[in-house]
Amino acid sequence: MRPALKSLLVIATMAALAAFAGTAHAQKPGRKNVNAASPYRGEPYAAREEAMQWAEDMASRRGMDPGWVRAALGRAQMLPLVARLMQPAPNGTAKNWQAYRSRFVEPVRIAAGLKFWNDNEATLARAEREFGVPPEIVVGIIGVETLYGQHMGNFRVIDALATLSFDFPASHPRAAERAKYFRGELEQFLVTQRVTNADPLRPLGSYAGAMGMPQFMPSSWSRWAIDFDGDLRVDLAGSPADVIGSVANYFKGYGWQPGMPTHYPVSFNPETLDKDALLAPDILPTFSVESFTAKGAVLSGPALEHPGPLALIELQNGDNPPEYVAGTENFYVVTRYNWSSYYAMAVIELGRAVKAARTAERGS
Structure with a gap:
């Protein structure tokens, strides 16, 4: 975490935190007819001594009520599906850029991106003026992440983060490092939920605990999410303006250089x-x-x-x-969103494809 922001930024930070829960709650409906056999149900962490001790330590570290932290984490459930989805590809699995590209740079996503750009043309232009990030990069990110909000995830965020904090697959080559990362995200999530007096069981997201149209992790949400539509709340699930501004703010924060090719x-x-x-x-x-x-x-x-x-x-x-x-350095900035050159190229090429479709549509 970076040093705490001072004076004038405190109110903005608290506003972002307050909207964190509300936005996550607004995501698309999740589980229906959930039963004991559902991949979205598992064993609660209330009986896990390691998790409850972590809750005590976290509460002490953050000056929070240990009873609240224990109760919140105790209701989280270990989801075997989440652990399986985090398993690395089997040894010998060949990477294939053209196959990966075809998942994202394809007609349905390009058409959805064209509509998103046309619907939010002025906001994308304003984000470029204020942050220096071109529309095609912002459009590419949102398209690759959630197909412009169509796939924001149906896992309870607290379940996903708890599972990856305490049951990260040991076979992963960086299991200890990744589990530590997810414990940091779980901590930030719980802090935010407590500060905003929100129900930590309600937010939904991906199996990695990412939320909203841009799939921000809790630490990214608290650091980079902004109110870009002026309604005094941050809504990364229902406000395209907030999504656009937040993604552009994220890139600027990681050092995006206006005018530099990727x-x-x-x-x-x-x-x-x-x-x-x-x-x-x-x-x-x-x-x-x-x-x-x-x-x-x-x-x-x-x-x-x-x-x-x-x-x-x-x-x-x-x-x-x-x-x-x-x-270039801007290519590296794109990989700060997802540490993969394949991901970065998919974002760049989807954005370019949408821009080309927009140019063709306008006949210029």
């Missing part, structure tokens, strides 16, 4: 290519144009004048040859 085409000079060295930093922009090209990467046009560092982005295609681009 990536450039790249090819290779086989005589000087040192691909291992180029791929070593992964998606972190590390190389100047000079050092990038010295290792055998070939750039052209505006890429040769790029002022900042670059990364070689590899997109594997199963048994077919991989594709490569030169990623």
Whole structure:
């Protein structure tokens, strides 16, 4: 967490927290006819000593009523389905960019994105003026995350976060690190619910505990969600304006640089290519144009004048040859939303496809 905001930001922060619960409650209806066999039901954490001790420690750390924290967490349920969904892909599973891309850059999502852009043209333009983030990036994010609000999740957030905090699959290569992360998110969620006097059992979201059209985690909600429509509350499920402003605010907060491309085409000079060295930093922009090209990467046009560092982005295609681009600092910013180059490219290319459809629709 960053240092607490002072004076003038306190009221805005509290307003965002107060809307946190209300927005999550407004998400699409969740479970119907839930019974004991439902994947959305499981064993409550009230009987789990580890969870109840964590509740005590958290209450002490945050200056909260331990009875309230224990009662809230005790009603959370361990969902085996959530744990299964968090399992890593089996060893040997080949990544396939073209298959991944086809899930998101497709006619239904492009058409929905075009409608969303047309319906919210002025708001997207205002967000670009205020935060420097172009509409196609905001539109791409919301489309990839929830198909513009059509799929916001039916898991109780407290169940998902508790399961991933105390029953994260041990087979995951980063199980301890990820469980620690989710305990931080669970803590932020409970703090927010208590501050707003909201029912922690009501908010619904994804199996990872993300909420609303932009699928913000609790820490992102408290840090980046804003009231962009001026109604004095933050609604990331029902207010496209708040969603647009919050996503743009998120990107600005992570260092989005207006006017900078996300990536450039790249090819290779086989005589000087040192691909291992180029791929070593992964998606972190590390190389100047000079050092990038010295290792055998070939750039052209505006890429040769790029002022900042670059990364070689590899997109594997199963048994077919991989594709490569030169990623900029803005590409890296997109991956702060989801730490995956495949995700970032899907967001970028969906946004571009929607922008192209909008241009074609207008005949210019």
